[in-house]
Amino acid sequence: MLAEAAAAETKAYIATPDHTSDIDTWIESVGAKWRLPEDVVFRARVCVAEIAANLMEHGRARPDGDEISVTLRPAAPDIEVEISDNGCEFDPTTPAAVTLATDTFGGRGLRLLHAYASAMSYRREGGRNVLALRVGPKARDAAQRGP
Numbered sequence: 001m002l003a004e005a006a007a008a009e010t011k012a013y014i015a016t017p018d019h020t021s022d023i024d025t026w027i028e029s030v031g032a033k034w035r036l037p038e039d040v041v042f043r044a045r046v047c048v049a050e051i052a053a054n055l056m057e058h059g060r061a062r063p064d065g066d067e068i069s070v071t072l073r074p075a076a077p078d079i080e081v082e083i084s085d086n087g088c089e090f091d092p093t094t095p096a097a098v099t100l101a102t103d104t105f106g107g108r109g110l111r112l113l114h115a116y117a118s119a120m121s122y123r124r125e126g127g128r129n130v131l132a133l134r135v136g137p138k139a140r141d142a143a144q145r146g147p
Contacts, residue, residue, distance in 0.1 A: 007034070008073040014065040015085065020052045023070060034074045037137055043116040044072070044079050044135045050109040051083050051092065051131060059087030059129075078118070078136040084128050092131060093122045 009030055013019040024045050031041030052068055060066055066087045073080040092110055114120070119134035 008071055010069060010071040012067055012069040015052055015055045015060075015068045015087070016065055017056070019068075020049055020056075023048055023052065023068070027070070027072065030072050031079065034076070034079075036074065036079055037077055039138050040077060040079055040135055043138070044081050044133075047113050047116055047133055047135060048081060048083060050113050051085075053109065054090065054092070055085050055087045059085070059090050062086070075134065078134050081133045081135060083131045083133070086128050089124055090129060091122045091124075093120050 011023070011026055013023055027045045027048060028041055031038075031044065048070055055066055055068060066085055068083065068085040071082040071084075073082075092113060113133075116135055117133040118136045119132075121132045123130050
């Protein structure tokens with residue numbers, strides 16, 4: 001466990017569409033370096049992209065862009081992801097009620113986040129949203145949910 005903590009990697013970005021692409025590329029490179037399963041890395045990339053998109057679309061607190069910081073920790077075959085941003089307060093761990101309006105116009109990304117993360121926690125700390133996720137292989141996640 002101590003070796004995994006020492007291997008954690010963190011990068012900070014300004015939340016813009018260009019930087020979201022940079023974050024995605026960085027996560028992929030770290031996952032490859034740690035030899036994590038491709039489906040786990042893909043799921044982590046989708047989760048981070050969804051949180052970044054929500055920050056840019058709904059949570060912007062600064063007109064020139066909010067800071068988003070991503071920390072990755074290996075927990076093979078899983079990956080632990082911590083996303084921190086200085087946007088407006090928002091807890092994505094609370095499942096949104098499914099209505100015709102949310103199904104038609106939004107909410108799919110957060111439902112995907114809940115489907116891909118096997119564990120999720122949120123806290124507001126020092127004016128920042130901090131979301132911790134554990135993302136694992138598809139087969140194991142499906143087994144946990146049952147038939």
